[in-house]
Amino acid sequence: MEGTRKRQARPSGWFSTPPRPLTALDEEHAREEARTLAENAGEEGCPRLARLLAEEGPSARFLGAVFDLSPYLRDCARRDPQALEHLFDQTLEQRLSALTAAIDAAPFAEENSESAMMALLRRLKREAHFLIGLGAMSGEAGAQKTVERLSALACACVRAAVDFLLLDAHRQGKLALPDPARPSRGCGWIVLAMGKLGAGELNFSSDIDLIVLINPNAPAVTDPIDAPEIFVRLTRRLVRLLQDRTEDGYVFRTDLRLRPDPGSTPLAIPVEAALHYYESRGQNWERAAMIKARAIAGDIAAGENFLRELQPYVWRKYLDYAAIADVHSIKRQIHAHKGHGEVTVRGHNVKLGRGGIREIEFFVQTQQLIAGGRFPELRGRGTVEMLGQLSEHGWIDEEAAEGLAEQYWFLRDVEHAIQMVDDEQSHILPEDDEGLDRIGRMLGMADGKAFAEAFRKALHLVERHYAALFETAPQLSRGLGNLVFTGDGDDPGTLETLSGLGFERPSDIGRIIRGWHFGRYRATQSAEARERLTELTPALLEAFGRTRRADEALLRFDEFLSGLPAGIQLFSLLQSNPRLLELLATIMGAAPRLAAIITRRPHVFDGLLDPHLLSELPNKAYLAERLETFLAGGRAFEEVLDRLRIFAAEQKFLIGMRLLTGGIDADRAGKAFSDLADLTIAAAFDAVHEQFALTHGKVPGGRAAILGMGKLGSRELTAGSDVDLILLYDHAADIDESDGAKPLAPSQYYARLTQRLIAAVSAPTAEGVLYELDLRLRPSGNKGPVATHIEAFRKYQRSDAWTWEHMALTRARPIGGDESLCAEVREEVEQVVGLPRDTRTIRTDAVKMRRLIEEEKPPRDIWDLKLIPGGIIDLEFIAQSAVLSGKCTAEPRPTRTDAVLANLAPDFADAQTSDDLVAAHRLYMSLTQIVRLCLTGPLDPDDVPPGLADLILRTADLPELSVLEAHVKETAAKVRAHFERLLRP
Template sequence: METVGELTERLAPALAASRYLARELAARDWLAPLLCTSLDAPLSADAMRRFLEREAPDEATLKPALRRLRTWVMCHTAARDLLGLAPLSEVTETMTRLAEVAINHAHEILHEALWARHGEPRDADGNAMRLTVVGMGKLGGRELNVSSDIDLIFVYPEDGDTVSPRPLSHYEFFTRLGRQIIAAIGEVTEDGFVFRVDMRLRPNGDSGPLVSSFEALEHYFITQGREWERFAWIKARPLCGSGHDALAAIARPFVFRKYLDFGAINALRALHAQIRAQVARREMATNIKLGPGGIREIEFTAQVFQIIRGGRDIGLQIKPTLPVLEALADRGVLDFDAVALLEEAYVFLRRMEHRLQYLDDAQTHDLPATPDDRARIATAMGYASEAEMLAQLEIHRRFVSHCFQAACGDPNQDDHALDELWDATITPEHAVARFESLQFRNATAAADRLLQLREGTRYRQLPETIRARFDGLIPRIIEACAARPNPDETLSRLFTLLETISRRGAYLALLLQYPQTLLRLAELASASQWAAEYLTTHPILLDELLDARELDAAPDWPAFAQHLRSELDAVEPDIERQMDLMREQHHAQVFRILHQDLAGKWEVEAIGDHLSALADVVLEETLRQCWRKLRQRHIETPRFAVIGYGKLGGKELGYASDLDIIFLYDDEDQSASENYARLAQRMLTWLSSRTSAGILFETDTRLRPNGESGLLVTSLEAFRQYQEGAAWLWEHQALTRARFVAGDAAVGRAFEAEREEILRRPRDLDKLAEDVIAMRRKMLDNHASRDGYFNIKDDPGGLIDFEFIIQYLVLGHAHAHPRLVANLGNIALARIAGELGLLDEARAKAAADAYRSLRRQQHRFRLNGHTARVPEGSAQAERDAITTLWIEVFKRNA
């Protein structure tokens, strides 16, 4: 072990940078020998606890021992930091441990002394209660600096009285204890202090009670909690006491909203403005914490996104600043390169903060006034000169300010050129003229719609703060609509959306804060009425418009399935939240596909593939969640499968398609049928129930054996017997577009084998053709158009004709050509039939191209809320191609 003399020589660089360290070593002869034994390693919490157990066994020795501990820890930390032995993380963790150990030790000793005099506080069940000391700010985030205040809040589980000859109410007991802890930690004695204690973050600040019960705290949050307090409570962390889980359940919904809370940006912006005003008033421009580009702006940049998104993303409900920034980068909220530079700036500023405080153990964040002290700081920071250090400081501060402004700045400070249109004094004639100048086709209708919006009850009843956002948004919406090729329709659709979300200030704040989001919204509404209606129904999806990279990323369904599962597991067993989460995740994926669709990224077949793959994931996870929630389960993994028919089975699902499904099982347990019926019913309820987040899918199970009169779930053997002996032709046609989509893979394989056996059964081609034609004629009698329009789906030469051709070929020829059994979609099967010589290849290709073209037209009609009908003759080439193929296939039976 080194001697005190060797230690002093070794500490020379640190002593040059810290007058505080030099003073303490000179004044306390016990300190140097202690540092000799500890300097080569970080100080652990156990080492600090052992020190206090030895030095402070009782109330009488508590204060001096705590202050000696602080001296040792501070000097140890300063020496290791200034000698380059300790990274920033060690410094902040060591100071945090000091606060935790000191508070816990003081709490235990003082609680026992108070308990001995007045009895133990106990809850209604007789369990002993402790004061819960909540660390806020940097203490809560485990980021404490070396000369920091500690922000504390005192709470306790419930009111009552102690049982004693000298009883106290729980409120009085814990108030006394709280005052004693503050004195033990913060009172200045001849030995100094441990930490300055700040209690102003408690409910009602300095004017509020020192301690609060959980019930009082919850009431305060609901009735009086202010926006800035939500930011403060992000980092709240219980350090000791009881009822931590109950406290978290109270604080979490106050801090983190279930929806995306973009309104928090305004609150943070106002808080930041107050800090800026204070900085300017006190001439604190060189303050590296509160000044421009300082530590606080980095913290605010992280916290604003936690507040906005933390309610929906539990992974953001964390406390330390750097991990939050990294989590935001992982989620694409912040750019990875920007986060790397923010982290570099944060480490630089925190290291400088500590060196400013090492000088004299002063709670300062200002650069020193004297050249000599600034030179000390530069040397301690590793720079050759003050100028070099200040140049690097300026680079960091400029970048931090840029990031903060991008995240939290107000992009709408200037007046808008179209503000006059929303002015109540504008005349109708002037409004019409202004809309005409913006190239609206029906300027009068646009002006009337605007007037109705301004004079409407909904707008007049808006709270003042929300109305201000609404007012700022209107001219920007008009401008965005005017830039679209169909401004009238776009304006109508966006005004409908705006009326729906008008009372949700967070959505208005989102559109104001991110102008590019408003432009994407206008583009989407212009392209598709269905898209606008989807957003109006699910406005939470507005957040999806924020990140173009995420919107444009190709779906990764295995990754999505894994993400969805982890999200649902994280909130188990909260069924309501799980159902909402699944709906929110599903809607977000549909919306991304829709956005890419409107951008022309996908062919109509690919859209069907993606929407069907998404449905498969949802069904798989629904099955898992519903099974785990059944109280009576005879088996751990259900031998149960979901079979998709129709558009789901053929991977041609549309945006608003129902799911045609049946349920099969292969399980001989006597309770299997009952349990699986209960599972199927729960799945249908899970899928189709309307929650606050909407629904997942409407479902149709009528394709099960015996239809609506049949059992909801069917054993594999019963399904096989029905298909082989009782199924109608149309049920075998439906089987051509059936597939296993979720559940037990072995049951799925058994179904696929049975499906192949049925489809490959030899059939009389003439009889099959007669039956298919008869069925098609019956459909035409019920659905064919008779008004001079061509229904793309139902009329002769339309989609159903082509689908019937493929179904006939599969049923008629799969026994000789197994390739036709594959569920590859109608277009691919037409190509295969041509290759097999069952169709003329040229006519098969022409009909398949026509089918694709008609599906595209049908898709476009649906995206704009129209029935897929066109004037006779406008799709004649497509009709002719499909009709020609129909004649070729069925000519002998026509």
């Protein structure tokens, strides 16, 4: 009888089939998580789940591993164990169908308040999200099924929110719905899904991209004149209903920036206005975006009719010159990283990085635009489906289609795993072994090494097919044509070829190239060098032509060439290494600052020859090892300083190149630039101290420490940042002078030592400047001594410092000098920052200081991201005020602004506010890193090099500068609103 009861108790739902085994990072922790959930399940009325977890069978071990690997899924299970209890009676598919039905019914619930709707949608979405994640980790659903489920969930939530708002408008008499039982019919409100949601390929923690249109003449509209205002208000409420964070979380973050001209159009646009925009002003990226557009909510029939009317705009029957230019413009945004050497796994961006998801998607869209006008079969939304169609119609071979499809789904699985850890919209792999182990095990692999091997193999396969696809795709233009640069005059055929390649002043370009061939530069004086350059010229011209400001790129290359001592080696390298040629063209076309660096110091270009450049993360250990090797041969003081300058210039350049090519993101670049400054300034200080001691000896018991402040302290340096420092010292109490041939009093000793450090780092030599130093953040600013005794520092910070000085101290970090004093300084900074303070005073002082900065240094324009209202300074002041008020929950306390903003105490800022601030900081720093890397001055949107525009847009993952400008304005307005609310007393 006992055995019969056990057999009868066996689950019939999802738990009836054991999931695939998963290996936890920490088996004991996994068992503990399962035990904790078992107790929780018993308390929450889930007896079957409690028994299953207590028995420690395959399902219990699987769930324990899930909760060990994914804190997000663990928290979902703890919050709602009933979600798992349902799976004893239902399969995942059945339960997800039931949840979808509940979402569809939500607008018609008896309790119709907006807050009740928000809470209900969030609870239903959270359970569905949890189950979809569980399906992915158990192997019940592959990547394709997972994206379908996520997309269906998002569509249901948007549809329900729209229906709820329509019914609410109907009850208030603002609309007269023809059939309230089916609110969307004839309502005049159209919601189009774009991007991954439109294609049915949503990722686990994705935003949803929407375009909202209105039909003022729809049956539900009582007054066409009032319709725009009504629907704009409804759209604003729709966004709030879906994305505002509450105690129940959020539904989906919602993005409306893909609408026509987002900087100057309302959130909801009349259909006629949208059609007119696309037909008269629509751009190539908007054509590509519209491939995936799909009506998902509101008046579906009207939405489908709009998309039908738009088809001639998207799918052009004949490939005229404008269409070819469109396609080439899109292809210029894609960089086939052929021959770039090894690919890094740590910190790799699965979406935007080399061999990533975006490369496959862009290629498919490009080919669709080329051929979709003539072949309706190529007009589908799905990436993998269209790979099959491209193969079937002979545009790509079967092996490429199958290989790319397989790797596409593998990369989507990796993307989901990254996002399932903490429900963060990230596409970047961890940088540490444990993080990679976690991702590998979430995918059912043995460990991080197995994952890294599979991942690297996938990226290389994508790269190989991707580069080959562009080589073998049907050519849209004929061969290069004439390229004759002999004699004194212009060859008409050559001028035509140069114009076709994108050069606006072909005659001037021809004259410059003839100068090369006449041996007017040292690099082209030998016959062999000129011969190599002649062979290289066609590839050079093609590469520069692709930069979209070809004349400027070639002129910068000409200046680079004029300074080279010899050319044979470079020309041979460029000829045999297409990677270098593409990188050189990118620098010359998009990055005037980098172009100036290699023009002044051609030797930094040698660093690009390292085959491991893009596979090594430039972390502190990596840089320290290389610095030690580079300094090993330097003996004389001046030689050490020059070597430091050479090393720093080369490494800044190489960090910049990694950022430029997508090898690292802006966050990692900021850390790398800061680590480089730490190491080189500390090395310069050691050299200066050693040299200084030859004359003045040392102070008995003396110790000195360098305190990094500002962006160095917060590890957010850019390529062009100055460095803020404070030098602190200590010595035995009874010492009056140093022990050298020319003794100095301790205060005088360390003041002169600091001045020597400033000269060693900031004085220009033949190798330039190491860093511009700023010591104005020291106690008493410019009026105080350049070096400060640790006791004077303590006294000043505790008795005399202003609020802004304590705010600055929240970013302070010792970077070099005596280790014991560094530890002391670190502890002192923590104590000062942690002193009890009047919160109201901190906020008042912060607001006053921000107002003063606005008056004295107003922003130039919206691109002055540091100074704009709602810009970087606002974010820094919020973070610093929070730290001083004890409202940062992270331990140990971070100095990075984004880390503070991500850990704001709930009684200071709610989760939605924290998310907004972190997203804004990420956007601003991503743009700032690229702009400071490439330009020596401010960004002028009317004169930005097109290659740089492409880089900026790739960094922001947006299609057009006008869209980015609208996004920056919207972000700044949101940050300023939070600033006012959080800091106004």
